[in-house]
Amino acid sequence: MESTTTTSLKHVDPDWYKTVEGERIVQQLYHPINTKVRKHFGILEHPNVTPGTPEIMFKIGVLGKAGSGKTKTISVLSGKPAVFPGYIETIGIHVKNIYWPAQIQAKTCLFKLQFWESGESCSKRYNYISTACMEKTDAVAIVINRADRTSLDYADSKLDSLSRLNSTVVLFVMDTEHDVQVHDQELSQYARRRRLPFFHLPPHTLDIKYFAPFYNSLCDFVYSSQHKVMSDTL
Amino acid sequence: MWYNKFFISNGDKLRRCSVASLCRGEKIYRKICDIPGGLSVSIRNWINFRRNLFWSFVSITQKPLETVSSLKNINITGKCHLIYLSLYYLVTDLKQSFLQLLPLWMSYIWHEAIESVFIFATDSSLSTVHLKHILDLVSHTMVFYLGLEELVSVKNIERLKKDLKVCYPLIDTILDGLSPKEDLEDFCDLTNYTDVLCCTERSTFEGILNCFAESVGTVFGCLRVSGKVAAATPNWWTLDSVELLQIQLLLSNERYDTGIDIPIYLPVRSPKIPFRLVQWKLTQNSDVCLLCGPTPSLADLEKEVKRFWRTAFALLKSAESCYPANIPLDITLDKNVLSYLVVNTEKRRSLSSLSPHSTSGDAHSHLTAVRKRDILRTFYKTIVGTMINLPNSEDASHDSKEVFMNFEYYSLHALISEMYLILVLYPSGLHNHYLRSDNIKSVRRTSDAMTSICSLGADSTPTEMVR
Numbered sequence: 001m002e003s004t005t006t007t008s009l010k011h012v013d014p015d016w017y018k019t020v021e022g023e024r025i026v027q028q029l030y031h032p033i034n035t036k037v038r039k040h041f042g043i044l045e046h047p048n049v050t051p052g053t054p055e056i057m058f059k060i061g062v063l064g065k066a067g068s069g070k071t072k073t074i075s076v077l078s079g080k081p082a083v084f085p086g087y088i089e090t091i092g093i094h095v096k097n098i099y100w101p102a103q104i105q106a107k108t109c110l111f112k113l114q115f116w117e118s119g120e121s122c123s124k125r126y127n128y129i130s131t132a133c134m135e136k137t138d139a140v141a142i143v144i145n146r147a148d149r150t151s152l153d154y155a156d157s158k159l160d161s162l163s164r165l166n167s168t169v170v171l172f173v174m175d176t177e178h179d180v181q182v183h184d185q186e187l188s189q190y191a192r193r194r195r196l197p198f199f200h201l202p203p204h205t206l207d208i209k210y211f212a213p214f215y216n217s218l219c220d221f222v223y224s225s226q227h228k229v230m231s232d233t234l
Numbered sequence: 235m236w237y238n239k240f241f242i243s244n245g246d247k248l249r250r251c252s253v254a255s256l257c258r259g260e261k262i263y264r265k266i267c268d269i270p271g272g273l274s275v276s277i278r279n280w281i282n283f284r285r286n287l288f289w290s291f292v293s294i295t296q297k298p299l300e301t302v303s304s305l306k307n308i309n310i311t312g313k314c315h316l317i318y319l320s321l322y323y324l325v326t327d328l329k330q331s332f333l334q335l336l337p338l339w340m341s342y343i344w345h346e347a348i349e350s351v352f353i354f355a356t357d358s359s360l361s362t363v364h365l366k367h368i369l370d371l372v373s374h375t376m377v378f379y380l381g382l383e384e385l386v387s388v389k390n391i392e393r394l395k396k397d398l399k400v401c402y403p404l405i406d407t408i409l410d411g412l413s414p415k416e417d418l419e420d421f422c423d424l425t426n427y428t429d430v431l432c433c434t435e436r437s438t439f440e441g442i443l444n445c446f447a448e449s450v451g452t453v454f455g456c457l458r459v460s461g462k463v464a465a466a467t468p469n470w471w472t473l474d475s476v477e478l479l480q481i482q483l484l485l486s487n488e489r490y491d492t493g494i495d496i497p498i499y500l501p502v503r504s505p506k507i508p509f510r511l512v513q514w515k516l517t518q519n520s521d522v523c524l525l526c527g528p529t530p531s532l533a534d535l536e537k538e539v540k541r542f543w544r545t546a547f548a549l550l551k552s553a554e555s556c557y558p559a560n561i562p563l564d565i566t567l568d569k570n571v572l573s574y575l576v577v578n579t580e581k582r583r584s585l586s587s588l589s590p591h592s593t594s595g596d597a598h599s600h601l602t603a604v605r606k607r608d609i610l611r612t613f614y615k616t617i618v619g620t621m622i623n624l625p626n627s628e629d630a631s632h633d634s635k636e637v638f639m640n641f642e643y644y645s646l647h648a649l650i651s652e653m654y655l656i657l658v659l660y661p662s663g664l665h666n667h668y669l670r671s672d673n674i675k676s677v678r679r680t681s682d683a684m685t686s687i688c689s690l691g692a693d694s695t696p697t698e699m700v701r
Contacts, residue, residue: 040492040515041515041518042516042520042521044550075490088399089399092496093532094491095492095495122400128531135533136533
């Protein structure tokens, strides 16, 4: 299966996290006693890195058809334990900061990905919600659920309005084990036609070998498209 | 209010006495209707009440599953349904069915097809007080998310059922309180009072919080450390207990998010106009929570939060070290106190700890924190409302002020003192006589010390503690 996660990266060193320094910083993302648990940092703190390390912040708005798995996507990415079984509509806005250390041009930096997510029907009821989620985003991620064809149609309908706003758009592909409705070929054709990169969600929330490539390529893509300056140092 | 139309009672009592005595509280004229144990599903009896209305009475004891499925098909002939189902099953198997049925009952009430819904439970470990509290909470939850208007002017019941799904996680949390999960440490769902954490930095936090709240244009704000309120604005405490509880339960479900902005209604204070419940996580274990109007936006609030709280980072870390004893580190409790729960009924706050000796360790480690929590919860459920009344309770049927219970591996002591209820778990081996004579002083002194902390209004922290 081919996706952007396997193509070469423009800025981010894909294997840096395996080095001694990389490992040391990645370890800061985990709970010191129980290494199977990810830390959930507050806004006044950040992983313990060498002073002077630049922090690059991206606001990423998460969109998707109601029930396509936006909340699950964020849970998977943040290493959160299993959520409520069965589908429950999300109420209001949920923001999640996720840190990822990477090396760009031989310089270590810390990416802070701030995911903004809201439930579809709640956003319709309260206008302010979608405004807040989509305001000043660095990228918009649309969740495609492979078990639901209509999530592609939703992406189509959203893309037109997003292109008018000049947003950087990526697709998050949520894989499914059975009842695949969106096949690989169709997905890559769609992405090529729409000129969108797509990222397969890591199948395991805690195993670094799965989510490191995901974060590396996501950070690389958003970084290249935004040309963010590494200004804020920690 | 419509949600006052829920009445509940304990099934065991029901079997022993009569429906009529259950209705005594409602001062309804009654005709005796005795119900022997072990009924099958049937419409048992007609009860003629004061207003000469015929109330159909359905009672089900043996087959709760069939009951719930059959309830949907009941032909309403009277003005009220008495629905008797086992809350025990409700918690385990029938939770979903219960949730499915609730809107149906609500719609009957709203359309005045029936006047009241009676739910009787057979779990004998729960007394009426606690059951009523749970049902109150469940019905308030619907207002909390959807607003009263939406519920009262219901046009399409199927639509409402769909909308009500958003309440499920919170209702689940409430019902889970009956058989709590491992990670639940708080007692708020049981006591109906806010769980607090007592730290010496409180007054500094209150100062920052008041300035912060004022600058963002709200009067409702609180700072939580380890999920417990460490400081709050004066207006925060004017919210109704049920509102504070629902906010606390909601936030406990969202504890992995960095920031949230959720539109909610306040079931008592503002059931028709929504507020925004905003929370930003400051550190891994502390967060600041506000109730705001339409502005400022969540992103603007993040900037303000950083501006006001950055300087308090070291203080926050120091307050976090109070956990899990939940009292300042320089206060050491009697070694024999394995865990405690202090409830201030006047200020509606509760202070508790499952591991009160965080630094020196627990001498009686055969009881795990979860076990201690279950013991305390069961103790609370067993005695409150049946053996002793909370200090501000209207019901004055029990006048005892103290309860001792001795078991093979532990002893329990409950004490009512002024506006406080104090529950303490001790190891076994402390003889009852010892507890009553020699130890009673130390118990009282422990309690006194803890009560003054729990008031969260005392300017000085008491230094004199037991041993």
